[in-house]
Amino acid sequence: MDGEVRINPYLSGNFAPVRSEDDFDLVVRGEIPKGLRGTLYRTGPNPQFEPRGQYHWFAGDGMIHAFHVEDGKVGYRNRYVRTPKWELENAAGQALFGSFGNPMATDPSAIGKDSGVANTNIVWHAGRLLALEEGHMPFEMEPRTLNSKGYVEPYKGRTTAHPKIDPKTGEMVWFGYGIGPMPFGTGISYGVTDAGGQVVRRDDFEAPYSSMIHDFLVTENYVAFPVLPLTGSLERAMGGLPAFAWEGDKASYVAVMRRDGDVASIRWFNAPARYVFHPMNAWEEGGKLIADVFEYPAAPLFPNADGSPGQKTAARLVRWTFDLAGNSDAIKVEPIDDLDGEFPRFDERFAGLAYRHGWYAADPGGAKTIKQNAIAHLDLSTGKRSLYALPEGDMTSEPVFTPRSDDADEGDGWLTAVVWRAAENRSDFLVFDALDVAKGPIGVAELPRRVPFGFHGNWVAE
Template sequence: MVHFPQEGLYQDVLRLVRMEGDIADIEIDGEIPAEMDGAFYRVHPDPQFAPRKPGDQFFNGDGMVTMFRFKDGRVSMKQRYAKTDKWKLENEAGRALFGSYRNPRTDDPSVIGQHRGTANTNVLVFGDDLIAMKEDSPCLTMDKLTLETDGYTDWSGQLTLRTFGAHPKIDPETGNLCNISYAADGDLSRDATYFEITPDGEVVRFVRFEVPYYTMLHDFGIAGDYIVIPVSPYSSDPTVLEQDRPHFYYDRSLSAWMGVMRRDGDGSDMRWFEQREALCSCHVMNAYQEGTKVHLDTPMSKIGSLPFFPDKDGAPFDPELAMTELARFTVDVTSNEDKVESVTPLGKAPGEFPRIDDRMAGKPYRHGWMITYDLAKPYNGPPGPFAGVINTLTHFDVVSGEEQSWWCGPDGSIQEPCFIPRSKDAPEGDGWLVALVDDHVRNYSDLCIFDALDVANGPIARAKLPIRLRQGLHGNWAAADLLEAA
């Protein structure tokens, strides 16, 4: 008999799904554009079994992958667990064997030394596979059509790292998967690696470097000739593992940093530019190079934005200071000072989960999207897990500074959007957005389709799901040509 703790992590807004299945033809309101031909993949944490102890982390749930296939104005759905080594061992045992988030000391003795990954953070079609990622473990491969799990990959022995970043970028010029890895040498280690993999599976770049302190190196950007890595004052120490406290804490005494390194170098040119104010950045919208200057666009908050990772000094969580707002960090790689040159606000609406037209990754760009907070709007549902209810979808024109938004209504919230180009050669931003809109009152989700440059007019169509999907993390679109069987 399964009994999950009576905690907010498993109730109301975060009620579990734990269901695999298929829907051949989802009910549609409106009209799906006939040109939309491909699949939207996304993933959410969804624990298979109740945790070994109360107080678990949202980020510790098993990965549940959803595929929405668009074709001929119709949408089908397929959902499967990412069957990691952890999932298989626990499924066989019929109970949880792995303990607290990133703390192997809390595991059952029978699984010591096994991969603890849950593959719950991001999914992306690359080469012949769907890859499912979580940054504290290797990369899992799944069948991109059936969602059946193949297993962890090391790219034929070329990439034997024990960790694999969850926010890879696809270089629009080469098609290479660009990514980082951190803490591959062991728990709390400062090592990091940058690597690139060709669409044929060849590792063509592999560079090691160190971060200023152990941290959650969750996202990064490519910027022309460079990679750009934001470091926020999330850290940890051995006492955290010994006392089984939340793995990360926010240390306001630490500086924030912006690392810049050439992609074609050996790592010796890595420079860390300091931002003394302990600003927090978890996700990257985009980065690009402008002469000797490198820009990084990211939602930024004045304190840690994740309430489940407490302040080191015990300061109470402040929802207002934790709100993230889009800003541009700029450094000059020829500067004699290792300081961030400027931090410039780019938008007014606070929000998170930034997305761009991925064909512009690493390039000067104009259009970006985030889900944002409109705190003036009413909300009828139960309390959410974060600083507020992310109830609005906002388009940011980072050139003109204009913003336009659509509010989802008083009963729910919006999950991360994903951009879909109208065609491979369509102008930047010409296409659609897809995003799950959750009804917290009636417990349903709609997969909504928007005109990407006219989000204020609301969805042009909705695929109406018979359930509400749990809050997801990240996902990506794969055009029809990428879905062809290998």
């Protein structure tokens, strides 16, 4: 009705920002295994000021949450990633940028300035802790203090939030999208950083259209880039319509090339409209590239191109097969699991290789929301799925696997997750036996306040 105050759902509940930077020693219940030593780093959006214009969850300032585990004890620290955007707005005492740098909602003083938020993923590679997002270079953080160190300049432009680290070579393989002289370009970059941290390759090629390419596929010898119809458009944004929107009448395309090949050798495979934020893993088998991905029938969280609300959809695990030796460019799609879920993870020692065990955040109730209230383990060899359902109202982050040792069998280790306790409006750090999640956590470390819903995290061993 007239005069109604509409609250952005991404600024309320456990999406709402926590603006304090704190250090806590956490109260432990159960047992945190003595063999689990290191730090779980997590990141997510946490706007330091009330946003301008129509705020989207993906656009908030990055905040790092670190859970340091040692001798059965857990300490917590959180800090903002002090990007140039954060610094500029902090000095002004207010938000200056629109979501995704939208010029229609950006203060004139910030037009053309760096709008990076470093809020999507945080990875360790070549001795550096890197905070990542879709549209800017990696931003380095000091691992113990979480002090901000700045952009890693050798990347020279937009990079991905989801690089892949080759377990055999130590290389970090990455990409960037939206490359071009204007925002929402159709260019894609393919990049490689060697095990020592030197950028040794960056090549560009053109996609059929501008797409939000959140993640990609890497195997031992191949790389594949999904161009799916969650499209970006500067013209649309300048006309007051969504900068990113679902266009279900467009086909899906995936560019496949050898990692040691030239971008001119790319082969485009295709499928009807669909969307994927996150694959679980990909590998090669018998002349085929195979990928297990969480697939949506339409992109969630985004409107249609005309500004109308998008579909309420959920993702399920499916298998994509690309016949590299065949004549067909169609992607074969087969269902694997019938449970709604997101944020898939696996034993990263098998990245790009055939694997057996996967874990993900799940929604057994089929609510078709990004809020997940269970943790699932799937044995891809037997097809057996086990599930730990949280108490009613509680929600989990992405579960992260940590091996018991460098030479432990696949899946032998622990699973860590951060859970929001809705009734108490605070969060817990949970540790599971990775191959028996159904029995529940073996150790819990309690926070005195909540950790807002975020995106991704990774474990860095001591």
